[in-house]
Each structure stands twice: as structure tokens, then as C-alpha cells.
Amino acid sequence: MTQTFDMVVIGSGPGGYVSAIRGAQLGLKVAVIEREHLGGICLNWGCIPTKALLRSAEVFHLMERAKEFGLSADKIGYDLAAVVGRSRGVAKQLSGGVGHLLKKNKITVIMGEATLTGPTKLSVKTDKGTEEIIGKAVVLATGARARELPGLEPDGKQVWNYKHALNPPHMPKKLLVIGSGAIGIEFASFFNTLGADTTVVEVMDRVLPVEDAEISALAKKQFVKQGMKILEKTSVKKLDRAAGKVTAHIEANGKVETQEFDTVISAVGIVGNVENLGLEAVGVKIDRTHVVTDEYCRTGVPGLYAIGDVAGAPWLAHKASHEGVMVAELIAGQKPHPIKPNSIAGCTYCHPQVASVGLTEEKAKAAGYDIKVGRFPFIGNGKAIALGEPEGLVKTIFDAKTGELLGAHMIGAEVTELIQGYVVGRTLETTEAELMETIFPHPTLSEMMHESVLSAYGRAIHF
Structure with missing residues (x-):
């Protein structure tokens, strides 16, 4: 039996399931094919469970510093199995949530392994046998996996x-x-x-x-x-x-x-999941394990798109989701804007956190910009001192001629949350003038974003 859909998505990670939902919202008949876990690597083995682990480590670190805050905490310790168990529970909860969202949006979920037999035709191996699926459009959202170097292959033990x-x-x-x-x-x-x-x-x-x-x-x-x-x-x-x-x-x-x-x-590093999909047979170009696409995630094969990690850098869940929405809107006949990689923030949840968007100082200079650079340290911010997190920096880079915010780079407490302010600014094509005139609430860490902008133009107040 052959099933036909307006849109078929291969993979249910943050690119695939978001793309499917947006397609369904626009009235398309949508199917998702997933070979392992709803939610993909991000929800099950990546972004979410790692943040749960890191939160446990953060709380443990703060417990060890209890005396600094006028508190007492004796016999501080941890149960690694319980820490991991909490992390796995968070992942399971969110994976179940994805299943609920797909069902709510009347999206057909097929658990199996897909192979392209034509540009938009698929053969899917399931527990019940092989199914034939036809889509007016197909979205590859198969993600990526860890790179293995010769001699460094993991064994799961040591x-x-x-x-x-x-x-x-x-x-x-x-x-x-x-x-x-x-x-x-x-x-x-x-x-x-x-x-x-x-x-x-x-x-x-x-x-x-x-x-x-x-x-x-x-x-x-x-x-x-x-x-x-x-x-x-x-x-x-x-x-x-x-x-x-x-x-x-x-x-x-x-x-x-x-x-x-x-x-x-x-x-x-990672390598794209491009094997056993029949990509070469239908004419898809692959470069160093990643599918080659244009700015609209089109593969060059009519009706076939690729989004997220399998389509190359930046390898970020939020980039995959946004590409998924864009592609769904294209398939539905709308005219979305293409993705701008330089306006996608990168976040690292180590201690201290690191976050950035746009050009680094080195790359801005290499691109020929005459730049103004502003900096503001966490030690100059009242909220950071009150939190006991005085180590960090907010750095902003502007085009000296136009005032365009070329890049923003941060290290310190909660910068993975703060960075979005600059991302919005770049998306709105804000200049230093608007950022200077914006009133930031006090006392907050976000005040440092304002001070860094002021610093670039010799106007910092608190440092």
C-alpha cells in the first residue's frame, strides 16, 4: 500500500518535528519518519540532557560555596546515578512531549528507516514490513553523529x-x-x-x-x-x-x-547522517558528509530539501528549527526570508557560560571593517556581584561608519540568556544609537549589554 503526503520529513529532531508542525499549521498533509527516538539527538542525547547534568553540577558548585552566602551545608556530596537519572527523565519527558505535539497537529508518524527511491519517493522499513511513501516534497532532517578518528574510537567503557x-x-x-x-x-x-x-x-x-x-x-x-x-x-x-x-x-x-x-x-566534531538514504542515486550533492543546499535549504533536486545538522554548519538546534519553519513555508507556497548564519547565536553551557553572535573582532578586521569595540566586565555590575558571579565580560563590535552591530561576545553567568538581546538587535538592523537609547532595567545582568555599547563609543558610565 502506498501512502501519499504533501510533505514528508525524515527525522524528528528539532529541525524535523518543528518543520512538520509548521507544515501542518499551513494545511499540509504531513508525515514524519523516525528510525529511533522522537525528538532526535537534541532532546534525547544532546542539548537537553546535557543541560540537566550541568544544572546538577551548578547546584553542587553553589552548595560548596554556601559559606560565601552566609549559609551552611554539611556533608555535601552527590549520587551520580541519581544525577544521570534526573537527566534521562527530563529527556524522556520532552521526547513524549514531541509525540503529543505531532499527534495534536494530526501528523502521521512512521517509525522506520527511510530510503529514497526517487526525488520524493520513499521506501520505509518498519517492524511490520516495507511501506511505500510518496511526498510532493521531502525534507531531510537526519542530523549528525559523533566523528570517530582512527585509534580514538569509543568503546563505551573507558x-x-x-x-x-x-x-x-x-x-x-x-x-x-x-x-x-x-x-x-x-x-x-x-x-x-x-x-x-x-x-x-x-x-x-x-x-x-x-x-x-x-x-x-x-x-x-x-x-x-x-x-x-x-x-x-x-x-x-x-x-x-x-x-x-x-x-x-x-x-x-x-x-x-x-x-x-x-x-x-x-x-x-560530527559527521552528517547521509548514508543509506539513496541520496547519490537521486542526484543529491554531498560535501564532507553534509548535503549541499542553497540559502533556502534546496538540494537542487526538485522537491527535496535538507535542514539542520545534515545540511552543515552551524550545527545548532535553533538553526535547524528555523530552517524547518522556512522550508515548510516554502512548500506551502509562502515567501519566507532565508536564514542569515551570522545572526544565529552560539551558546556553550560550561562554567562560566559562553555566548556569541556575529563576527569576532579578528574576523571583522579581516573583512575590512573599521570597527569600534566596547567591553564591560561583570565586576562592574551590581547584580553580578550580588549573585557571587563577578567573573565575566560583555564585548560588542560595531562598524565605525554605519553603527551596525557586527558581533557580540560574552562570558559569565547567564550569558546564554543575555545574548538574545543582541540577536534581536541584529535582526532588526539596530545601530548603536537605538541600543544606547534603550533603557535596561536595574539591577540586572543585562545592564552590562548597555554599558558595553556605551563603552564602544567612549561613554561607559560604571567602568
């Missing part, structure tokens, strides 16, 4: 990927984290806070290498203060595994030395 780290078989005593992007640093922050002796190895010249260099330097300073060992311009060549230990061969400055750890987390 060498972990992000899935293993989210449901750890033991608490690491001496931990090596390979890679200091968002995933690596978040896990390093979590386990370090809970007491693991943590070393982070980064092949680039600084941690969090996609961030502004000034923010990366401040982050490194805080990580080292917390007890982490940070090795930059360094790589792990191989891992020797034995009972109860892993010997890492670490290369820096042309020399290879060995160090022993009981646990290793490999966080060296």
Missing part, C-alpha cells in the same frame, strides 16, 4: 562519545577530553565540577576556537582556576587500552609524550 558520557558507567577519576568545542568543554566542565582530574586537549591554538580570541582567553583562565589542565596546539595520536587505564600518546611541538587516564571522552 573511551566515551557524548552518548556514553550522558549515561556514564562510572565517575572518572582522571579524565582526558579530546576537543574543546561546545560538547567537549561542557562535559569537561561537568565532570571537573564533580571532582574529576580533568585534562582538555585542543588541536587549535586556543580552547573554544570558534569564539572571539579574547573570550577564549578568559575562558581558559577560568577553567585553569577551576583545576582543569588545558593543552592547546596539541593532538592525541593514539590510545593504548588496558585494564583500568588508557595511555594517551599526546603530541605537542613535535614531541610525543604519554599520559595515563582512566577515562577518555572523544569530542572531535
Whole structure:
């Protein structure tokens, strides 16, 4: 039996399920095909459960600082199994919520593995057999998975990927984290806070290498203060595994030395899920495991779109969701605006948090801009001091000629929430004049956003 739909979405992560719901809202007959978990990696094994773990670590950290706040907390400890159990419970709750939303919007959910047999024709293997599905349009939202480097492959026991780290078989005593992007640093922050002796190895010249260099330097300073060992311009060549230990061969400055750890987390990037989908047969172009698309997520094959991680950087859930909405509106005959990658914020939920949008100072200069740069430190903000979080910085970069906000970069408490103010500003094409004239409430952390703008033009009041 062949089923026909206006729109078929392959994958139910934050790109796929959001796209499906928007399509249904616009009156389309929609189906979602999912091979594993509703909600995809983000809800089940990524964004959400990691934040639950990090929240537990944050509370534990604050409990250890109780005396600073005039409080007492004796015999502070943690139950790793309970911490993980809470995280898994949060993921399960949200995954169930996705199922409810799809049902509410009358979207057909097919649990199975899809293969394209034509540009918009699909063969789906399910528990009941094989189904044939035809869509007037098909949206690829198959996501990505952890990259595995030769010799560093995870085994789930001593060498972990992000899935293993989210449901750890033991608490690491001496931990090596390979890679200091968002995933690596978040896990390093979590386990370090809970007491693991943590070393982070980064092949680039600084941690969090996609961030502004000034923010990366401040982050490194805080990580080292917390007890982490940070090795930059360094790589792990191989891992020797034995009972109860892993010997890492670490290369820096042309020399290879060995160090022993009981646990290793490999966080060296991701690869797109493009295999076994029949993409090449229908003419889809693939570049380094990612589907090639235009600014509207069109693959070049009529009726076939790709969104989210499988379509390439930036690999962010909120980017996937917004692309999903855009594509659904295109399929429904509307005329949405294309995505602007430079106006998508990136957030890292380590301690301290890091968030950014737009160009770094280095990239703004390289692009030929004459820039004005403003900075405001957390130590100058009353709310930050009251919270006991005086370490941090808000940095803003403007085009000196037009006043355009080119970029904003932050490190410190709750900056993953603050960054959206600058994202809205960029979307509205706000200049420094509007930001200066905006009244920010007091006492709030957001006042630092105002002061940073003022600083760029020599008008900072409180620093």
C-alpha cells in the first residue's frame, strides 16, 4: 500500500518535528519518519540532557560555596546515578512531549528507516514490513553523529562519545577530553565540577576556537582556576587500552609524550547522517558528509530539501528549527526570508557560560571593517556581584561608519540568556544609537549589554 503526503520529513529532531508542525499549521498533509527516538539527538542525547547534568553540577558548585552566602551545608556530596537519572527523565519527558505535539497537529508518524527511491519517493522499513511513501516534497532532517578518528574510537567503557558520557558507567577519576568545542568543554566542565582530574586537549591554538580570541582567553583562565589542565596546539595520536587505564600518546611541538587516564571522552566534531538514504542515486550533492543546499535549504533536486545538522554548519538546534519553519513555508507556497548564519547565536553551557553572535573582532578586521569595540566586565555590575558571579565580560563590535552591530561576545553567568538581546538587535538592523537609547532595567545582568555599547563609543558610565 502506498501512502501519499504533501510533505514528508525524515527525522524528528528539532529541525524535523518543528518543520512538520509548521507544515501542518499551513494545511499540509504531513508525515514524519523516525528510525529511533522522537525528538532526535537534541532532546534525547544532546542539548537537553546535557543541560540537566550541568544544572546538577551548578547546584553542587553553589552548595560548596554556601559559606560565601552566609549559609551552611554539611556533608555535601552527590549520587551520580541519581544525577544521570534526573537527566534521562527530563529527556524522556520532552521526547513524549514531541509525540503529543505531532499527534495534536494530526501528523502521521512512521517509525522506520527511510530510503529514497526517487526525488520524493520513499521506501520505509518498519517492524511490520516495507511501506511505500510518496511526498510532493521531502525534507531531510537526519542530523549528525559523533566523528570517530582512527585509534580514538569509543568503546563505551573507558573511551566515551557524548552518548556514553550522558549515561556514564562510572565517575572518572582522571579524565582526558579530546576537543574543546561546545560538547567537549561542557562535559569537561561537568565532570571537573564533580571532582574529576580533568585534562582538555585542543588541536587549535586556543580552547573554544570558534569564539572571539579574547573570550577564549578568559575562558581558559577560568577553567585553569577551576583545576582543569588545558593543552592547546596539541593532538592525541593514539590510545593504548588496558585494564583500568588508557595511555594517551599526546603530541605537542613535535614531541610525543604519554599520559595515563582512566577515562577518555572523544569530542572531535560530527559527521552528517547521509548514508543509506539513496541520496547519490537521486542526484543529491554531498560535501564532507553534509548535503549541499542553497540559502533556502534546496538540494537542487526538485522537491527535496535538507535542514539542520545534515545540511552543515552551524550545527545548532535553533538553526535547524528555523530552517524547518522556512522550508515548510516554502512548500506551502509562502515567501519566507532565508536564514542569515551570522545572526544565529552560539551558546556553550560550561562554567562560566559562553555566548556569541556575529563576527569576532579578528574576523571583522579581516573583512575590512573599521570597527569600534566596547567591553564591560561583570565586576562592574551590581547584580553580578550580588549573585557571587563577578567573573565575566560583555564585548560588542560595531562598524565605525554605519553603527551596525557586527558581533557580540560574552562570558559569565547567564550569558546564554543575555545574548538574545543582541540577536534581536541584529535582526532588526539596530545601530548603536537605538541600543544606547534603550533603557535596561536595574539591577540586572543585562545592564552590562548597555554599558558595553556605551563603552564602544567612549561613554561607559560604571567602568
